[in-house]
Every structure is written in C-alpha cells, then in structure tokens.
Amino acid sequence: MLQLTHITKSYEGQSLLSDISFTVNQGETVCLLGPSGSGKSTLLRIIAGLESPESGVVAFNGIDITSTPPHTRDFGLVFQDYALFPHLDVFANVAFGLKMKTASSAEIKPRVAVLLEQVGLTEFEHRKVTDLSGGEQQRVALARALAPNPRLLMFDEPLGALDRSLKEDLLNEIRTILHRTNIPAVYVTHDQEEAFAIADRILILHEGKIVCEGSPQDVVANPCSAWAAKFLGLGNVINGSKGEGLKVETVYGVFTVQCGHKHSKGENVHLLVRPREVRNGTNVIKGNVADVLFQKDGFKVTLENGLYVYLESPPKMGEEITVNIEVECLS
Amino acid sequence: MFFAAPRLTRFLLWLIPLTFLGLFFFHPFARILALTFTPAALTDENINLSFDVLLFTLYQAFLSTLLTLALGLPSACLFAKFDFRGKSLLRALTAVPFMLPTVVVAAGFNALLGSRGWLSFLFPLSNFQFVGLPAILIAHVFYNTTIVIRIVGNALSRLDPRIDQAAHTLGANDFRTFWHVTLPLLKPALTASALLVFLFDFTSFGVILLLGGPSFSTLEVEIYIQAVKRLNLSLAALLSLIQLLCTLIFSILYTRIISRNTTQTAPRSVKSNLRKPRTLREKILIASFILLLSSFFLAPLLALPLRSATRLEADRGQRGEVQYGLTADYYTELFVNRRGSIFYVPPIQATLNSLGYATATVFLSLLLGFPAASALAKPTRLEKFLDPLLMLPLGASAVTLGLGFLVTFPRLLALPFIVPLAHTLIALPFVIRTLQPALASIPDRLRHAAAALGASPFQVWKNVDWPILSRATLSAATFAFTISLGEFGAAILLSRPEYPTIPVAIARFLSQPGGLNYGQAMAMATVLLVLTTLGILLIEKLRLPGAGEF
Numbered sequence: 001m002l003q004l005t006h007i008t009k010s011y012e013g014q015s016l017l018s019d020i021s022f023t024v025n026q027g028e029t030v031c032l033l034g035p036s037g038s039g040k041s042t043l044l045r046i047i048a049g050l051e052s053p054e055s056g057v058v059a060f061n062g063i064d065i066t067s068t069p070p071h072t073r074d075f076g077l078v079f080q081d082y083a084l085f086p087h088l089d090v091f092a093n094v095a096f097g098l099k100m101k102t103a104s105s106a107e108i109k110p111r112v113a114v115l116l117e118q119v120g121l122t123e124f125e126h127r128k129v130t131d132l133s134g135g136e137q138q139r140v141a142l143a144r145a146l147a148p149n150p151r152l153l154m155f156d157e158p159l160g161a162l163d164r165s166l167k168e169d170l171l172n173e174i175r176t177i178l179h180r181t182n183i184p185a186v187y188v189t190h191d192q193e194e195a196f197a198i199a200d201r202i203l204i205l206h207e208g209k210i211v212c213e214g215s216p217q218d219v220v221a222n223p224c225s226a227w228a229a230k231f232l233g234l235g236n237v238i239n240g241s242k243g244e245g246l247k248v249e250t251v252y253g254v255f256t257v258q259c260g261h262k263h264s265k266g267e268n269v270h271l272l273v274r275p276r277e278v279r280n281g282t283n284v285i286k287g288n289v290a291d292v293l294f295q296k297d298g299f300k301v302t303l304e305n306g307l308y309v310y311l312e313s314p315p316k317m318g319e320e321i322t323v324n325i326e327v328e329c330l331s
Numbered sequence: 332m333f334f335a336a337p338r339l340t341r342f343l344l345w346l347i348p349l350t351f352l353g354l355f356f357f358h359p360f361a362r363i364l365a366l367t368f369t370p371a372a373l374t375d376e377n378i379n380l381s382f383d384v385l386l387f388t389l390y391q392a393f394l395s396t397l398l399t400l401a402l403g404l405p406s407a408c409l410f411a412k413f414d415f416r417g418k419s420l421l422r423a424l425t426a427v428p429f430m431l432p433t434v435v436v437a438a439g440f441n442a443l444l445g446s447r448g449w450l451s452f453l454f455p456l457s458n459f460q461f462v463g464l465p466a467i468l469i470a471h472v473f474y475n476t477t478i479v480i481r482i483v484g485n486a487l488s489r490l491d492p493r494i495d496q497a498a499h500t501l502g503a504n505d506f507r508t509f510w511h512v513t514l515p516l517l518k519p520a521l522t523a524s525a526l527l528v529f530l531f532d533f534t535s536f537g538v539i540l541l542l543g544g545p546s547f548s549t550l551e552v553e554i555y556i557q558a559v560k561r562l563n564l565s566l567a568a569l570l571s572l573i574q575l576l577c578t579l580i581f582s583i584l585y586t587r588i589i590s591r592n593t594t595q596t597a598p599r600s601v602k603s604n605l606r607k608p609r610t611l612r613e614k615i616l617i618a619s620f621i622l623l624l625s626s627f628f629l630a631p632l633l634a635l636p637l638r639s640a641t642r643l644e645a646d647r648g649q650r651g652e653v654q655y656g657l658t659a660d661y662y663t664e665l666f667v668n669r670r671g672s673i674f675y676v677p678p679i680q681a682t683l684n685s686l687g688y689a690t691a692t693v694f695l696s697l698l699l700g701f702p703a704a705s706a707l708a709k710p711t712r713l714e715k716f717l718d719p720l721l722m723l724p725l726g727a728s729a730v731t732l733g734l735g736f737l738v739t740f741p742r743l744l745a746l747p748f749i750v751p752l753a754h755t756l757i758a759l760p761f762v763i764r765t766l767q768p769a770l771a772s773i774p775d776r777l778r779h780a781a782a783a784l785g786a787s788p789f790q791v792w793k794n795v796d797w798p799i800l801s802r803a804t805l806s807a808a809t810f811a812f813t814i815s816l817g818e819f820g821a822a823i824l825l826s827r828p829e830y831p832t833i834p835v836a837i838a839r840f841l842s843q844p845g846g847l848n849y850g851q852a853m854a855m856a857t858v859l860l861v862l863t864t865l866g867i868l869l870i871e872k873l874r875l876p877g878a879g880e881f
Binding site: 049100 | 515
C-alpha cells in the first residue's frame with residue numbers, strides 16, 4: 001500500500017525530516033507520535049501532497065506518486081480544526097468530494113445519508129456547519145473525508161481541540177469505522193493515550209527522525225531510546241557508568257542490568273527505572289519520602305533523590321523506604 | 332474639556348458646526364429641492380434627458396467597476412498570497428491614485444494617452460488613441476483598484492488556508508477550489524468592494540469632464556453643463572436630486588452588506604500564509620503581473636512630469652523649425668501674464684489663490700471640527716443622532732454642493748471666500764474623523780489629576796490636551812489643506828474667472844489649443860501632484876494607529 005522511502009525535507013536551512021522510510025499496509029492504522037515540532041504534521045502533508053519532499057519517494061501500490069497533485073491522489077484528510085467549508089451546509093460539505101468526482105446527485109444523496117448515519121448526524125443535513133459544536137464539526141469532517149471512498153485516510157491531530165470524554169467517544173467511532181472499511185490510515189498526534197488506543201503500529205518521531213517503531217505494547221516494553229522513554233513517561237531515566245559484568249554504577253546506587261554486548265566497561269549508559277514495585281527483583285532503590293501524591297491507580301511517591309515510584313499504600317513523609325524495582329538498559 | 336454644566340456645554344459645542352451646516356448645506360439642499368419640484372424642471376424633455384444621462388452614468392460606472400474588479404481581484408490575490416521584494420512599495424503605489432486630485436489623474440492620462448501625449452508621439456502612425464470612454468474607464472480603474480485590493484485582500488488573507496487544502500484533498504483542482512470554495516467565501520468582500528467602487532465611479536466628475544469631453548455626460552458632468560454653460564438651473568437641480576437619491580441607495584446597500592458581513596462568523600486569523608513563488612511557471616507569471624501592475628500605476632504618474640518638461644509640438648501652431656526636447660518653458664510661462672492669455676493674471680496666481688483658499692479651509696474646518704469632535708468624543712444619544720448628520724456632505728457630490736451655493740447665494744459669488752466655504756463642507760467630515768479618536772483617547776483622569784495639582788482650566792488644556800492633540804490637529808489640517816488644494820467639482824462651479832484655483836486653471840489650459848497651453852497644464856498639474864504627494868506623506872506620517880481608513 002503506502003510506502004515512503006528516504007523522505008527528506010528542510011525549511012530555511014533547518015532540517016524538518018531526515019531519511020524517513022516506512023510502509024502502511026491494507027487495513028492498518030499507523031500512528032505518527034511525537035511532540036510539536038517533531039515534523040509529524042509535515043510528514044503527513046507530504047503524504048497528502050500538500051507539500052513536496054526534497055528527496056525521497058512516496059509510492060502507493062507500487063506507483064510513485066511523489067509529484068502527483070493532492071486532488072488526484074484519492075486520499076482523505078481530516079484536519080485538526082476541521083476546515084469545514086463555512087459557506088456550505090452539512091450535506092454539501094459531505095457531498096463535496098463526491099461532486100468533485102462528478103457523481104450524479106442520484107448517487108450522492110444516498111451516499112451522504114449513509115455517512116451521516118455512520119457518524120450519528122442523520123438529522124443534521126441542512127444545518128449550517130458554523131452552528132455545530134466541536135465534536136459535531138469533527139464528525140462532519142470525518143464523514144466528508146470518507147465520502148469519496150479514499151484509498152488512504154489521514155488524520156492530523158483530529159481530536160486536539162476536544163475535551164476528554166468527547167475524545168474517547170470519537171476515538172472509538174474512528175476505530176470502528178477504520179476497522180469496518182478496512183481503509184489504511186495514518187494518524188498524527190502528540191497524545192500517547194490517543195496513539196495507544198487507535199494504532200496498530202506506532203512511529204515515534206523526534207526532530208525529524210523515526211526514533212522508535214512498533215506496536216503499542218512493543219514501544220512501551222522497549223522504548224528504543226532515553227528520549228522516547230522520557231517522552232512516553234515510562235519511568236525514571238538515569239545515567240550510569242558500565243562496571244564489571246552486569247553492574248552499572250549510578251548516583252542512586254549500583255544496579256544489575258542486562259545491557260547489550262556492545263557496551264564496554266566505563267561507558268556511559270542510560271537506564272530506565274520503571275516506577276512499579278515488583279515482588280522479587282534484583283534491584284532496589286532506597287530513599288527518604290519527599291512527596292506523596294494520590295493518583296487514580298496508586299500513590300506516586302517521590303524520593304528526596306528525585307526518583308519516583310508508584311505504591312499501593314502511602315508511606316509517611318520523610319520515612320526511609322526501600323522498593324524492589326525493574327531496571328532496563330536503554331540503548 | 333470645560334467644567335461647565337454638561338448640557339450647556341454640549342449645546343455650545345454643537346451650536347457653531349450645526350449653524351454652519353444648516354446655513355451652507357441644508358439650506359442650499361432645500362433650495363435644490365424647491366427648484367426641482369417646479370413645472371420648469373419637470374418637463375418631459377428634462378425628464379427624458381435626465382433618464383438618458385442616468386443610463387449612461389450607470390453604464391460607465393458598471394463597466395468601470397467590472398474592469399476594476401478584473402484588475403483588482405488578481406492583484407488582491409498577489410498581495411494576500413505571495414511574498415516578494417518591493418511588495419510594500421508596490422502596495423503603496425497602488426494606493427497613491429486614490430488620494431490624488433482628479434485633475435492630476437486626468438492630466439496624467441492625458442499626457443500618456445491623449446492626442447498630444449506620449450503614446451501618440453511615440454506611435455504617430457498608428458491611429459491608436461485612448462480617448463473618450465476607454466480613457467475614462469482606464470482612469471477609473473487606476474483610481475479605484477486599491478479599494479478592491481484592500482477589501483478583498485483583507486478577506487483573502489483572513490481565509491484559513493486549510494479550507495483550500497481540504498478541497499484539494501477531496502479531489503478539487505486549483506480552478507474548482509477557487510470556483511467552489513474561495514470565490515463563495517469572498518463574495519461579501521467582493522460585493523462590498525464592487526459597490527464602493529461603483530459609488531465612486533458613479534459620482535466621478537473631473538476624470539469624465541477632462542478625459543471624455545462634453546459628449547460623455549454623466550449626471551455630474553450634465554449638472555455642471557446645465558448650471559454653468561446653459562444656465563438651466565432647474566434641470567441641474569433635478570439632476571442633482573437624482574444623483575443624491577442614487578448615492579443614498581448605494582450607500583445604504585453598502586452599509587447593509589458591511590454589517591451582514593461582520594455578523595458572519597469571522598474566520599480565525601492564521602499565522603501568515605504568505606509564500607514565495609515556487610515553480611518556474613509561477614515565478615514568470617507573478618513577475619510579469621508585478622511588471623504589468625507597476626507600469627500601469629507608474630505610467631501616468633511619470634508621463635505627467637516628463638511631459639511637463641518636454642516639448643513635443645509647436646507652442647502655438649507656428650510653421651518652420653520647432654525645438655523639440657527638454658524645456659523649462661512651461662514652468663517659466665506660468666509666471667508670465669500674456670496678452671490673449673485666458674486669464675487676466677499670470678497663471679501662477681492660481682497657485683497663490685489655491686494656497687489661500689486651502690489655508691482658509693484649514694482654519695474654518697478646524698474651527699468647526701474641534702467643537703463637533705469634542706462632543707463626539709464622549710457620545711450621548713444626541714451625538715449618535717447628530718454624527719451621521721455631520722457626515723452627510725460626504726454623500727453629496729462636490730458639484731451638487733457647488734450647485735447648491737450657486738442657487739442659494741447668487742450675490743455672494745462675487746466674493747472670493749465662497750470657495751473655501753464649500754471646501755470646508757467637504758473637508759469637515761475628514762477633520763472630525765481625524766480629531767475625534769485623539770480627543771476620545773485622553774482620559775478625564777488626566778485632566779482631573781492636573782486640576783487637582785492646581786492647574787487652571789487653560790493650563791489643563793495647554794499641558795494635557797494640546798500635547799496629545801497637536802499631532803491629530805496637524806494631520807486634520809493637512810487633510811483639509813490637501814482636499815481644498817485638489818478639489819475640482821465645487822471650484823469649477825464657484826470660482827470666478829479672475830480667481831481660478833489650480834485645478835480650474837489646469838482644466839482651462841487643457842481645453843485651449845496650442846502646445847504652450849497644454850504644456851502649462853502639464854506643469855501646473857505636476858505642481859499639484861508634488862504638493863498633494865507631500866500632503867499625503869505628512870498625513871501617513873502622522874496617522875494615529877487605529878484611525879479609520881475609508
């Protein structure tokens with residue numbers, strides 16, 4: 001299906017994307033996850049044809065479409081702030097893509113009705129889009145992008161402007177629709193919850209490069225880099241120095257960690273100290289309690305040395321505690 | 332400003348400007364009305380002629396508007412979408428004509444396209460002459476394109492670029508995106524600018540009289556011809572009334588569109604979506620359009636001063652050798668009182684008259700504008716009612732104002748100060764609109780603080796109000812000065828032969844035969860061009876941020 005190879009782009013001398021390659025398969029939803037400025041939106045615009053890469057190839061079904069203009073790509077795009085046509089009503093917005101395909105009104109009417117039903121806006125046909133709420137507008141935008149039966153769907157932070165519960169509802173709807181239609185999709189977001197919920201595969205972008213790739217479980221289990229672990233908020237990321245055997249020395253103590261063979265003695269390594277307490281581990285952290293914060297799934301306990309762990313019951317302030325934890329070596 | 336009882340203060344503030352307006356605007360207007368509804372005015376013949384004239388006025392305004400949109404729309408796109416070197420300069424250039432006196436524009440196009448102009452000199456054999464209707468239309472486009480550029484350009488730059496992109500991803504090519512998305516979204520701005528342009532073209536006088544000649548009579552030109560040449564005041568009054576009614580209708584339409592447009596959801600303002608031209612095709616297209624635009628706006632502005640310093644034909648039809656080339660004769664001739672000259676005084680006298688009239692206009696309009704603006708700075712219900720009243724003279728054309736004076740004060744016409752009175756009426760709305768925001772910007776707290784510190788009312792005014800107001804006052808004064816200097820319609824109806832103003836002198840020179848007269852018209856128009864440009868520059872420099880434009 002969609003295949004990107006060695007995509008590079010810069011703006012006024014600054015590199016936006018460097019050497020990006022990945023594929024999206026039939027029915028697969030790939031999520032581009034990264035903070036703002038990571039280049040994920042630029043990448044999406046290159047796929048859409050709204051911008052062109054400096055080098056590299058965008059291909060679909062084996063055909064090079066790098067210089068194909070956006071209106072002949074047959075890709076649907078859902079924008080962050082919807083970009084609905086303010087001068088058209090809901091029906092005309094959804095029908096727009098069909099009209100551009102020169103479909104007859106006999107074909108357009110039932111198709112629009114089906115789509116509006118899918119997104120739960122059946123009664124809204126002749127409402128002005130400017131009178132709709134944010135969630136309703138995004139539903140119209142989704143129906144509009146789906147209407148011409150695109151070969152690929154793209155989402156550019158589609159839920160960014162919505163509140164939490166609405167976000168979850170819409171996320172579920174999008175997932176259901178993507179599953180049913182089997183359309184491959186590229187979904188751009190900075191929100192990992194959103195990414196985990198919708199993605200079959202996640203690509204984490206950092207400063208124009210893909211730093212990590214895999215299923216949601218994969219990237220959580222193996223976050224590839226110190227930056228990615230920090231970005232995903234997986235735990236304490238600390239520096240250490242490789243010692244004898246499996247030993248790594250840090251300011252928080254000496255840990256026993258299985259690192260790759262490529263690390264030699266004395267070399268600087270990044271460690272991920274997962275914040276969950278484990279039954280019997282080889283590694284422990286020790287310290288005085290500096291802060292206890294109640295959260296939905298436990299107490300977040302911050303120690304005076306800066307490390308944090310989640311505990312089921314709250315310790316006393318100032319108390320010295322010892323916690324069994326898991327430590328992993330980050331490349 | 333004063334600490335008297337507010338009611339009395341307001342009454343006193345309004346007394347002078349309203350008396351002036353009543354005496355010199357409403358009174359003449361009533362006279363015109365009275366003249367219209369008489370059997371002498373409402374004859375079949377008069378009504379038929381008025382109808383023909385109205386039709387032609389609408390026809391030329393319609394064509395002019397269409398052409399203005401044809402140039403203005405792509406220009407607006409250019410300014411709203413692309414970034415290129417010299418952009419602000421080009422934008423300023425397109426705005427210059429709007430502020431120029433009509434006689435200067437007419438003289439500029441005459442120097443470019445007229446039978447004694449550059450084009451017929453450079454291509455003598457091609458019988459290719461832009462006179463009459465084409466010249467009028469081109470001059471109107473030159474005048475009003477800036478309106479389309481501003482209004483449509485503003486709307487364009489406020490459009491969210493993602494709406495276009497959404498259309499692209501839904502399968503619309505550039506043309507269909509423009510047709511189905513951009514154009515409908517621009518419709519309110521396009522209609523508003525078209526109506527405004529139409530209004531200006533409809534009331535255009537100097538350009539049509541000087542470039543078209545008597546055979547192209549619009550309402551304005553016909554009022555002048557009937558009042559001055561045929562002395563048929565009742566027909567002139569009838570035409571004036573028709574003109575006023577039409578202007579009123581167009582203004583109401585325009586205001587309604589504007590208010591409807593603002594209630595529509597305002598598109599969010601986006602970070603600049605300007606870009607540099609990218610592909611070669613785009614670069615060539617844009618470069619040639621910039622070239623076209625800048626030469627269209629520069630050509631008449633350059634043709635005029637160049638022609639004023641170049642001899643292209645014999646001074647007065649002498650036979651034999653004629654010295655062609657650069658000359659300062661047209662300027663030196665301005666100081667000579669020739670026998671057989673159309674004036675009894677040297678032409679330079681017209682410049683002195685104009686300067687005198689302009690100075691009188693400045694004093695009069697400031698005298699009337701200050702109290703009115705002070706009252707308007709803190710509006711009550713009374714001011715909300717009186718404000719549009721003060722702006723009314725804007726809607727009446729200068730020719731109509733002149734006609735009003737003509738029929739109301741026939742005895743005063745012998746006096747030279749009648750022209751500044753008319754000019755004050757025209758300048759007053761601008762003066763008030765310039766002073767009012769400055770006056771409103773001074774919080775009472777400042778005055779109270781100064782008073783509490785022991786300042787007398789005069790000291791308060793001198794130390795608090797004046798330092799803030801001086802800028803606005805200078806700006807308002809320059810406005811009044813520049814307007815009076817270039818005003819043509821009222822002046823040509825009211826000024827006596829021995830007291831011509833610069834525009835009137837230019838018009839008379841242009842209507843005379845011989846290369847010398849033509850050259851002097853060019854020289855005087857150049858003088859006026861320079862004076863007005865200086866005025867515009869000064870106003871721009873003094874402009875308060877946030878002060879209105881149109």
